[in-house]
Amino acid sequence: MTSLQEILSFNEVFVTDKKYEPFITTKYPDKKIVILSCMDTRLVELLPKAMNLRNGDVKIVKSAGAIVNHPFGGIMRSLLVAVYELQAEEVYVIGHYDCGMSAIDPDVMLSHMKERGIKQETIDTVNYSVFDLREWLRGFGDVTTSVVKSVDLVRKHPLMPKGIPVHGLVIDPSTGRLDLVQNGSEYL
Numbered sequence: 001m002t003s004l005q006e007i008l009s010f011n012e013v014f015v016t017d018k019k020y021e022p023f024i025t026t027k028y029p030d031k032k033i034v035i036l037s038c039m040d041t042r043l044v045e046l047l048p049k050a051m052n053l054r055n056g057d058v059k060i061v062k063s064a065g066a067i068v069n070h071p072f073g074g075i076m077r078s079l080l081v082a083v084y085e086l087q088a089e090e091v092y093v094i095g096h097y098d099c100g101m102s103a104i105d106p107d108v109m110l111s112h113m114k115e116r117g118i119k120q121e122t123i124d125t126v127n128y129s130v131f132d133l134r135e136w137l138r139g140f141g142d143v144t145t146s147v148v149k150s151v152d153l154v155r156k157h158p159l160m161p162k163g164i165p166v167h168g169l170v171i172d173p174s175t176g177r178l179d180l181v182q183n184g185s186e187y188l
Contacts, residue, residue, distance in 0.1 A: 022055075023055045023056075025055055025056030026056065027086060028086055028087045029056070029057060029058045029059050029082075029086065029087065029088055030056050030057050030058075031053070031057045031058055032087055032088055032089040032090065033057070033058040033059070033088060033089070033090045033091075033092060034058065034059040034060075034061065034078075034079055034082035034083065034086075034088040034090070034091050034092070035047075035058050035059070035060045035061065035091075035092045035093075035094060036061045036062075036063065036066050036068065036075065036079065036091070036092070036093045036094065036150070036154075037060060037061075037062055037066050037093075037094045037095075037096075037171075038062065038063070038064065038065055038066045038094075038095060038096055038099060038101070039062040039063065039064055040096060040099065040100065040173060042096075042173040042174075043096060043171065043173060046171075046173065046176050047060075047094065047171060047176075048060075049176065050171060050176030050177075050178060051178070058088075059082045059086060059088055061075060061078045061079060061082070063075050064100070064101050065095065065099055065100075065101030065102075065139065065140060065143075065146060066093055066094055066095045066096075066146075066147065066150065067101065067140070067146060067149075067150055068093075068150040068153045068154060069136070071153060071157055076153075076154070076157060079091055079154060079160075080157075080159055080160065083160070083161065083164060089164065090164065090165045090166075090167065090184065091154055091164060091165070091166040091167065091184070092166075092167045092168075092169060093147055093150045093151050093154065093166065093167070093168050093169070094147075094168075094169045094170070094171055094178075095143040095144075095146055095147040095150075095168075095169075095170050095171075096143065096170060096171045096172070096173045097143060097170060097171075097172050097173060098173055099140075099143055100139075101139040101140055101146075102139055102140055102141060102142070102143060102146075103139060104137065104138065104139030105139070106133070106134040106135075106136075106137035106138050107134070109137050110123060110133070110134070110137070143170055144170055144181055147168040147169070147170060147181050147182075148168060148181060148182060150168070151166050151167070151168040151181070151182050151184070154166045155184070155187060162188075163188060164184075165183075165184030165185045165187070165188060166182075166184040166187070167180075167182060167183060167184040167185075168180075168181035168182035168184075169181055
C-alpha cells in the first residue's frame with residue numbers, strides 16, 4: 001500500500017467516525033496571531049505545544065528556514081492576507097536551531113537537480129531570465145540573523161500596517177525552548 005492509499009484509507013475512517021469534531025473552529029485565529037515558521041518535521045507538533053496553542057488559535061505559514069526571501073512572494077502575501085482578511089493582529093517569525101537551511105549549498109542542490117533530470121539548459125534559462133538562482137537557493141549561516149532579516153522585511157513592508165507587532169524568536173527543536181530575538185512591540 002502506498003502512502004497515499006494509507007492516508008486515504010485512514011481519512012475515510014476519520015470522517016466516518018467524526019474524529020474531526022474536536023478540531024472544528026472558524027477560519028479566524030482566536031488569538032489573532034499569524035506565525036511564520038520552518039517546515040521542519042520536528043516543529044509540526046512541538047511548536048504549537050511549546051507556545052500553548054490549540055487548533056483554531058493561530059494561522060501558521062511555513063517555509064524552508066522561516067524565511068521571507070521576496071517582499072512580493074507567496075510567504076509575504078500569506079502574512080498580509082492573515083492581517084487584512086483573517087484578523088491577525090501580530091506576526092511571529094520563528095526560526096529554529098539546527099535548521100537544514102543553514103547548511104544548504106546551492107551548488108550541491110543544483111547537482112541534485114541535474115541528477116534527477118533537470119537539464120543544465122533549464123537551469124541556465126532560469127538563472128538568466130528570472131534571477132540569480134544560486135542566491136535564491138542559498139541557505140543562511142546564522143538562524144538569529146536570518147530571523148532578524150525576515151522580521152525586518154515584514155515590519156518594513158510597504159503594505160504591512162505600522163501598528164502590527166512583528167516578533168522574532170528561535171525555538172530549540174529538541175526541547176521547545178523559545179529564545180526571544182526581537183520583541184515587535186518595542187518597535188511600535
